[in-house]
């Protein structure tokens with residue numbers, strides 16, 4: 001089984017990634033930490049507990065992380081896409097689960113120690129928690145097996161500024177620290193996530209064909225995505241479909257060969273007016289000093305969407 005330590009800023013697409021992982025055979029989420037991004041870390045943690053309940057998941061420890069990036073202030077909620085509550089304004093019941101009151105860095109270090117060289121760290125929000133953990137214990141980088149992160153863009157346009165993607169732009173200093181930590185990294189960014197679209201048609205199909213076990217999750221997805229689709233429509237961004245950003249990163253962590261990867265020496269621009277948070281790769285013969293990072297540069301969108309949907313209907317057979 002693939003053991004995952006998840007770091008997340010639970011908004012709509014994060015919740016989809018979580019539901020996918022919880023329904024995917026051979027995946028075990030051993031711990032979840034939350035960070036400010038789409039919403040405050042605290043709200044992300046509460047949302048995470050609600051999604052775990054919705055999925056009928058086993059007890060998974062959830063720890064609340066940092067409410068501010070390494071430098072500067074948090075930008076605030078992205079309500080026009082994720083709703084005021086981060087879950088597309090869908091009101092899910094608060095179950096009986098509670099947060100684990102442990103320091104987020106200590107928690108991550110403890111799990112990396114317990115499952116040494118086994119853990120896949122999946123990050124779906126800004127990299128603040130991970131940078132802080134590395135500052136406390138630099139050996140964390142080599143104790144985990146690898147890190148798969150949703151973030152960045154190499155060839156595509158940005159989504160929060162001309163060249164930058166939201167997760168990297170929210171905490172560029174943290175991202176650069178993680179990049180230079182010596183960790184084995186796969187960055188799954190807009191180059192591929194923009195290609196994998198969850199359409200209204202796919203949603204209708206899933207609504208008809210989902211397994212009884214997934215019914216609640218699918219009902220939630222339908223409502224949350226309606227908000228997401230509308231949010232994007234208001235931005236003239238994408239109408240009737242949404243990019244599966246976080247789910248694709250999660251899928252890339254568990255399905256080998258889902259994305260085509262190229263390793264590049266890379267840094268993150270931490271200053272500037274228009275490019276703060278931009279991925280800088282250097283293909284020259286004498287590149288800038290930097291560690292290698294793997295970037296997902298291509299994907300078969302149909303295969304990826306099928307993979308996502310499959311976990312919600314396949315269980316029908318069993």
Ligand code: BDR
Pocket residue numbers: 011012013014038078124125150159165166167245246
């Ligand atoms: C990323 O930003 C957030 O809004 C999404 O949850 C995703 O992690 C996409 O740029």
Ligand code: CA
Pocket residue numbers: 008009010011013014037038124125246
């Ligand atoms: Ca996210």
